Amino acid sequence: MTRTTDPRNTENPTEYMGLVGSHPSMQRVFELIRKVGKSQSAVLITGESGTGKELVARALHDLSVRKSRNFVPVHCGAIPEDLLESELFGHVKGAFTGALAARTGRFQLASGGTIFLDEIGEMSPRFQVKLLRVLEDGSFEPVGATSTLHTDVRVVAATHRDLRSMAKEGGFREDLLYRLDVVEIHLPALRERREDVPRIAEHFLAKLRETRGMPRFDLAPETRQALMAYDWPGNVRELRNVLERAAVLAETPGVILPADLPAPIAAGAGTPAPLRAVGGADASPWDFGPEGTDFYKEMEAFERRMIGRALQLAGGSKREAARLLQVNRTTLLEKLKRRGWELRGGSLEPVEPPAGKPDGWKELRRGPASYQPGQAAREREPGVAVAGS
Ligand SMILES: Nc1ncnc2c1ncn2[C@@H]1O[C@H](COP(=O)(O)OP(=O)(O)OP(=O)(O)O)[C@@H](O)[C@H]1O
Ligand SMILES: [Mg+2]
Secondary structure, three states: OOOOOOOOOOOOOOEEOOEEOOOHHHHHHHHHHHHHHOOOOOEEEEOOOOOOHHHHHHHHHHHOOOOOOOEEEEEOOOOOHHHHHHHHHEEOOOOOOOOOOOEEOHHHHOOOOEEEEEOHHHOOHHHHHHHHHHHHHOEEOOEOOOOOEEOOOEEEEEEOOOHHHHHHOOOOOHHHHHHHOOEEEEOOOHHHOHHHHHHHHHHHHHHHHHHHOOOOOEEOHHHHHHHHHOOOOOHHHHHHHHHHHHHHHOOOOOEEOHHHOOHHHHOOOOOOHHHHHOOHHHOOOOOOOOOOOOHHHHHHHHHHHHHHHHHHHOOOOHHHHHHHHOOOHHHHHHHHHHHOEEEEOOEEEEOOOOOOOOOOHHHHHHOOOOOHHHHHHHHHOOOOOOOOO
16 A cells, blocks of 8 residues: 655655545645645535544644644534633633632633634534634633733644534534635545445554454455445445444454445445435435446346355254245245355355466356346456356
């Protein structure tokens, strides 16, 4: 894997400042981070939950001349409104009941560095006014103080909301939006960059090895397929959690199988991602675009998934798997033989010809293809079935 921390080093870095991704949309994000990181401009980071907004905010700080000073995150949505003022601006001793000592606010802690206003869309309009003032001229008063303090911060804000629509509807101050949104960095949802899923997954497995001393795990081909087919409503954070769980629970040493994934994700094994992607998150696996779909290829993938699951549940016993599938044992054996599938490490895999066998080995072994019209499609899926060619 190409690893670099500077996108200028290679044409397509796969990792930049801790962010993994080679999809064009992520390449644009890397380029933007590189450009605005060094500037002092305010940046608004948008994107669904778990897409890496905080990681981008930290990258911007680490690239700036402010990197030796504090990076101070404030989760605007998590702090109750009546505490937010003292949290951000500090308070003097005795400012309110319980204020036994003076407190330094986060705007002051961040002076010379970066303040990261996370979930800025959750801030009340009343508080937005107070924020606007400190952003305009750096001045603020701690709660209960009579004197004004000054701070020199770079502001990076993040939200999963559409602040422009909120501004139109009056839920977010337009003047504040202009202050924050000098440059916008938008992080695409993970389902919009499915090609990156396996690489990010491997990145997390490598991290588990390095930081927790976990053994090495690879992704089985079916696992990759399942991970790419899933829609990831929780984005990269969800992917990280799913892999950690899988690595802890994995039954087979060294490999993550679809069975190690939560059922809704494992269900995607054998389903080509683009098919499921059409129509967005609610699309059924049977939806497809104007270009149509390959019936035979889909049917074969579906069979492989169903038979694989039955064999898995049957602990590898073909007799028991046939019973579960309510077919004759000979029907199942015939099917496996024709397709050239064998249960390996928990999933059905195409059998490779043994070394030294002639090229026509599979054809000889498998007999005529059961789905003649799907030939073209099967040729595109190397190794799965070449019978009849
Ligand atoms: N492209 C990526 N490559 C590697 N790790 C990533 C990437 N994007 C996110 N992560 C990791 O995923 C997790 C979630 O990212 P982060 O906390 O930055 O998301 P967020 O957008 O701030 O989410 P939220 O809106 O819920 O706060 C973190 O552990 C982060 O390190
Ligand atoms: Mg966050």
